[in-house]
Amino acid sequence: MTYSAEISRANPSCFVFLVDQSASMNDPIGGGGQRKAEVVADAINRLLAELSVKCAKEEGVRDYFHVAVLGYGHTVGSAFTGPLAGRDLVPLSQVADQPARVEKRVKKVPDGAGGLVETTTSFPVWVDPVANGATPMCHALARADALVGDWVARHPDCFPPIVLNLTDGESTDGDPATAAWAVQTHVTADGAALLFNLHVSAANAVPVTFPDTDVALPDPYARTLFGMSSLLPQHMRFYALQQGVPAGDMARGFVYNADITSVVQFLDIGTRATELR
Amino acid sequence: MTTSPSFTWTSDDEPGRAFPSGATYVDALQDTALCFRGTDLAGADVQLDALGRPRVISGNFAGVFSLTVADGTRYAVKCFTREVREQAARYRAIGEHLATLDDDWIVGFDYVDQGVLVEGAWYPVLRMEWVEGIGLIRWIERNLDDPAALARVAERFADLMGRLAAAGVGHGDLQHGNILVTDDGVVKLVDYDGMYVPALAGMAATETGHRNYQSPDRTAADFGPEVDRFSAWVVYLSLVALAVDPALWKQLRDEDAEHLLLAEPDFTDPAGSFPLATLTSHPDPGLRALARRFEDVLLTERAQPPPLRPLDTVSPGAPAGTVLPSWLADRLEPHMPAPPPLVRFAERPATRTLASWSLMALVPLGVPLGLVGEVVAAVDAAVVVAWTTAAYEVSAERRGARAARAEGRRLRAARDAAAARVALLEEEGRRLAEMAEALKEEQDDKRRNLQHWHNTRLAAHRQSVKERLDRIERDRRAALARAHAEEQRLLALRQKQYVRAELAKSSVAEVEGLEPAQVANLAAVGIRTAADFVGLRHEPDRRAMFVLTNGSQMRVRGVFTAEAVRIDQWRERATVAANRARPTYLTAADRRPFRERFEAESAALDVQREQVMEDAKKGDRDLLETLRVEQSLLADERKAGNTSLTRARATHDREAAAAARALADAHRAASDATARADSFHLVNYLRYLRFTITGKG
Ligand SMILES: Nc1ncnc2c1ncn2[C@@H]1O[C@H](COP(=O)(O)OP(=O)(O)OP(=O)(O)O)[C@@H](O)[C@H]1O
Numbered sequence: 001m002t003y004s005a006e007i008s009r010a011n012p013s014c015f016v017f018l019v020d021q022s023a024s025m026n027d028p029i030g031g032g033g034q035r036k037a038e039v040v041a042d043a044i045n046r047l048l049a050e051l052s053v054k055c056a057k058e059e060g061v062r063d064y065f066h067v068a069v070l071g072y073g074h075t076v077g078s079a080f081t082g083p084l085a086g087r088d089l090v091p092l093s094q095v096a097d098q099p100a101r102v103e104k105r106v107k108k109v110p111d112g113a114g115g116l117v118e119t120t121t122s123f124p125v126w127v128d129p130v131a132n133g134a135t136p137m138c139h140a141l142a143r144a145d146a147l148v149g150d151w152v153a154r155h156p157d158c159f160p161p162i163v164l165n166l167t168d169g170e171s172t173d174g175d176p177a178t179a180a181w182a183v184q185t186h187v188t189a190d191g192a193a194l195l196f197n198l199h200v201s202a203a204n205a206v207p208v209t210f211p212d213t214d215v216a217l218p219d220p221y222a223r224t225l226f227g228m229s230s231l232l233p234q235h236m237r238f239y240a241l242q243q244g245v246p247a248g249d250m251a252r253g254f255v256y257n258a259d260i261t262s263v264v265q266f267l268d269i270g271t272r273a274t275e276l277r
Numbered sequence: 278m279t280t281s282p283s284f285t286w287t288s289d290d291e292p293g294r295a296f297p298s299g300a301t302y303v304d305a306l307q308d309t310a311l312c313f314r315g316t317d318l319a320g321a322d323v324q325l326d327a328l329g330r331p332r333v334i335s336g337n338f339a340g341v342f343s344l345t346v347a348d349g350t351r352y353a354v355k356c357f358t359r360e361v362r363e364q365a366a367r368y369r370a371i372g373e374h375l376a377t378l379d380d381d382w383i384v385g386f387d388y389v390d391q392g393v394l395v396e397g398a399w400y401p402v403l404r405m406e407w408v409e410g411i412g413l414i415r416w417i418e419r420n421l422d423d424p425a426a427l428a429r430v431a432e433r434f435a436d437l438m439g440r441l442a443a444a445g446v447g448h449g450d451l452q453h454g455n456i457l458v459t460d461d462g463v464v465k466l467v468d469y470d471g472m473y474v475p476a477l478a479g480m481a482a483t484e485t486g487h488r489n490y491q492s493p494d495r496t497a498a499d500f501g502p503e504v505d506r507f508s509a510w511v512v513y514l515s516l517v518a519l520a521v522d523p524a525l526w527k528q529l530r531d532e533d534a535e536h537l538l539l540a541e542p543d544f545t546d547p548a549g550s551f552p553l554a555t556l557t558s559h560p561d562p563g564l565r566a567l568a569r570r571f572e573d574v575l576l577t578e579r580a581q582p583p584p585l586r587p588l589d590t591v592s593p594g595a596p597a598g599t600v601l602p603s604w605l606a607d608r609l610e611p612h613m614p615a616p617p618p619l620v621r622f623a624e625r626p627a628t629r630t631l632a633s634w635s636l637m638a639l640v641p642l643g644v645p646l647g648l649v650g651e652v653v654a655a656v657d658a659a660v661v662v663a664w665t666t667a668a669y670e671v672s673a674e675r676r677g678a679r680a681a682r683a684e685g686r687r688l689r690a691a692r693d694a695a696a697a698r699v700a701l702l703e704e705e706g707r708r709l710a711e712m713a714e715a716l717k718e719e720q721d722d723k724r725r726n727l728q729h730w731h732n733t734r735l736a737a738h739r740q741s742v743k744e745r746l747d748r749i750e751r752d753r754r755a756a757l758a759r760a761h762a763e764e765q766r767l768l769a770l771r772q773k774q775y776v777r778a779e780l781a782k783s784s785v786a787e788v789e790g791l792e793p794a795q796v797a798n799l800a801a802v803g804i805r806t807a808a809d810f811v812g813l814r815h816e817p818d819r820r821a822m823f824v825l826t827n828g829s830q831m832r833v834r835g836v837f838t839a840e841a842v843r844i845d846q847w848r849e850r851a852t853v854a855a856n857r858a859r860p861t862y863l864t865a866a867d868r869r870p871f872r873e874r875f876e877a878e879s880a881a882l883d884v885q886r887e888q889v890m891e892d893a894k895k896g897d898r899d900l901l902e903t904l905r906v907e908q909s910l911l912a913d914e915r916k917a918g919n920t921s922l923t924r925a926r927a928t929h930d931r932e933a934a935a936a937a938r939a940l941a942d943a944h945r946a947a948s949d950a951t952a953r954a955d956s957f958h959l960v961n962y963l964r965y966l967r968f969t970i971t972g973k974g
Binding site: 181 | 293294295296298299300303304307308311314315326327328329330332333334335336337338340358359360394396397399411412415450452454471483484485486487488489491531532533534535541720901904905908909911912915916919920923924926927930
């Protein structure tokens with residue numbers, strides 16, 4: 001069975017996040033006032049926080065994963081700001097300990113009694129919103145390809161690496177599909193590397209989570225990204241179902257204008273849940 | 278691999294309820310007044326991490342936070358990240374059952390249905406006593422230098438298992454993270470999510486436990502008081518082994534591994550397990566017996582393991598302080614065994630000795646004395662040789678030597694076979710590496726070729742589009758040229774018409790010096806204006822003739838050549854003047870039909886052009902689509918190739934490691950056997966003779 005390797009410090013896996021930082025990310029996201037660049041930076045910071053929490057144990061965060069965040073816009077390279085700036089794969093414990101800063105964010109939340117109250121949460125930030133230049137998605141995928149290839153050579157038995165691409169989809173350096181498939185040809189004894197995509201779009205279309213066809217997708221960019229995305233491994237589909245997301249047999253790791261932090265929740269560390277049959 | 282059929286969740290079930298993620302709880306718990314509003318925990322102090330956010334210990338199903346309320350009581354609050362069906366009912370049953378037991382492993386808890394408010398919705402929490410204890414792995418690491426403590430905890434653990442069984446309780450997920458040891462060595466169990474109590478009989482398990490502690494055969498249907506048996510063996514065996522020989526901790530497991538001494542691969546493939554082999558052949562007899570018992574469980578009773586049968590006593594070994602790190606230990610021979618002592622003849626069989634003696638004594642004495650004939654002497658000598666040889670052959674030492682040599686030969690052959698296997702596997706390893714290289718090259722080639730074909734197809738497509746566009750432009754230019762030419766023709770006509778009209782306005786009477794009669798005569802042949810003739814025709818010795826507009830020629834009475842020439846010059850002057858004033862362009866009305874026709878033609882060409890562009894785009898798309906299909910097929914092929922290669926490599930690596938271990942063992946066995954055989958080098962016939970005679974071994 002694939003995608004069932006134990007994720008442990010002795011046999012860690014890796015995450016490569018690709019963040020679109022092109023000029024088009026300055027546009028607002030469909031239906032909302034927030035700029036796409038902000039949406040994507042928030043998503044990536046949330047993912048990093050989620051991953052750190054997921055791997056937090058008694059004595060601190062464990063290096064179950066090594067994590068790279070690559071930005072692509074006017075250049076392609078590490079998107080970390082702060083102490084990790086310029087680095088590619090970083091052990092998770094270091095990521096958890098070294099955000100650039102911890103912001104205080106004030107928001108209004110339901111008070112459980114029908115009203116709203118203001119509350120402050122601290123929000124660690126590793127990646128800032130950036131938007132300039134073109135969208136060299138192929139180049140970014142090629143970098144991911146190299147990192148994943150190298151990782152797989154060094155950890156031939158690990159849970160397959162996951163590449164998560166956050167973008168508005170408009171690659172300017174060619175058709176990204178080829179580069180996307182190349183990433184997914186790297187395999188460990190436990191299966192092929194996974195490529196997931198989060199598409200943030202200016203179109204005010206219905207959000208889509210883990211679809212199994214591209215018929216409901218509003219534009220060719222979304223369809224291209226859908227086509228590039230790996231099938232969700234079966235245990236991830238199981239968790240998606242458990243979380244109320246109807247993910248079918250052919251569900252892909254693709255999300256359109258919706259939340260993708262759930263993929264972190266899909267990772268199995270430690271005790272096994274009973275599985276879907 | 279381990280899969281477990283599910284009885285709790287099927288695709289036909291309604292989709293579950295989304296639970297907050299760990300990080301969402303971390304956000305929510307930053308405001309305990311809000312998130313625990315109306316509960317006992319409202320406003321409690323949450324323990325923070327280095328970034329000043331609530332510190333969480335995450336499991337696969339929940340996050341556990343440490344909260345201290347106003348009166349100083351500290352709680353462990355478990356917030357669930359996945360929905361578990363009937364969780365409240367399960368916890369109620371568990372709570373009720375545990376309340377009837379009064380045991381020190383139990384951690385008190387309350388299951389609070391409306392426990393925590395997250396983004397406007399209430400979720401349950403499990404509020405537990407905070408256990409001041411540390412997880413089993415960290416506890417072991419701190420106590421490797423205290424084998425007595427390890428032995429004590431092993432005993433306590435075994436005891437605890439007995440009490441659980443007696444109480445009809447199954448924890449369901451015994452593993453290092455859920456076994457906490459307090460300062461005074463009390464073993465506490467936490468995480469009752471998967472616990473079985475008698476009231477839950479007939480339900481299925483919600484989880485199948487930690488992979489490194491469970492039988493590969495465990496399914497969700499295994500849910501009863503026996504559910505912990507397998508993991509109990511795993512934990513107990515490890516604890517005993519560590520108490521006996523703490524050095525095993527570093528020898529048998531990777532630093533940071535998420536298991537004790539044994540893990541999932543040891544359960545699925547006991548025959549190939551190095552840790553298990555080490556334990557089953559350990560010099561300590563108690564540990565060895567326990568390990569062998571567990572090996573039996575693995576081989577024959579994996580699906581339904583028997584209850585744990587602890588040792589009567591565990592005798593703690595030396596602390597691990599002096600132990601070499603495992604990487605170094607691997608490199609050193611564990612010990613250089615002293616060569617076995619030389620074997621000498623030890624026991625003289627009395628009767629044989631006597632007989633040999635007498636026979637041997639006879640010969641030297643009898644022959645010279647003539648007491649015995651030479652034949653007899655010869656026979657006697659032969660008998661002595663035969664006799665002693667036979668005795669030598671059956672002597673224990675001789676038999677031992679033969680056996681030792683045979684064993685040595687056998688083990689050396691085994692060693693050579695093991696070496697040959699290692700060499701074979703090395704060769705195979707090289708072959709696999711070459712295959713990987715070749716596969717990669719081949720795939721890169723194919724990828725390049727695909728791109729190349731695509732480029733070629735694309736170039737051909739673009740060329741044909743370009744040709745069609747060129748043709749359209751050519752047609753458009755031709756239409757424009759035609760319109761232009763026609764306009765020019767019409768302009769020429771209009772100019773001619775103008776000149777004729779101007780000339781028609783003149784009168785020959787204007788010509789100077791013409792008589793009225795001459796004018797009349799001219800008019801008589803039709804020449805009234807400059808427009809009525811086109812020139813003169815001269816014939817020698819005759820009067821010049823007028824050439825009329827219609828081409829006819831005639832002489833006019835009374836008009837002589839000199840006058841005719843004057844009239845013609847007048848006509849020419851008038852013509853020049855009219856030409857000078859003729860229109861140089863067409864009127865808008867004259868031009869309209871041409872313009873309109875050209876525009877119609879051009880519009881038709883625009884439609885064509887549009888079509889071509891449309892076709893071009895579609896062609897581009899189709900080609901790209903084809904390329905993608907081809908590439909995705911190629912990627913699949915490559916993935917498949919890499920997968921089978923990785924599998925082959927994994928198998929190979931496993932086999933190579935096993936072969937290397939086997940070779941090391943065979944080496945040791947062979948050299949031990951050689952040493953043993955060598956220890957018999959004093960055992961030979963001559964020495965036997967001497968021994969028989971002198972009694973010196
Ligand atoms: N009452 C407690 N006191 C102190 N620490 C606790 C307590 N309960 C749990 N913990 C700590 O929190 C960790 C996770 O808790 P728990 O095992 O209940 O979560 P889980 O999501 O069910 O995890 P698992 O993946 O192990 O099933 C435990 O390993 C333990 O270290």
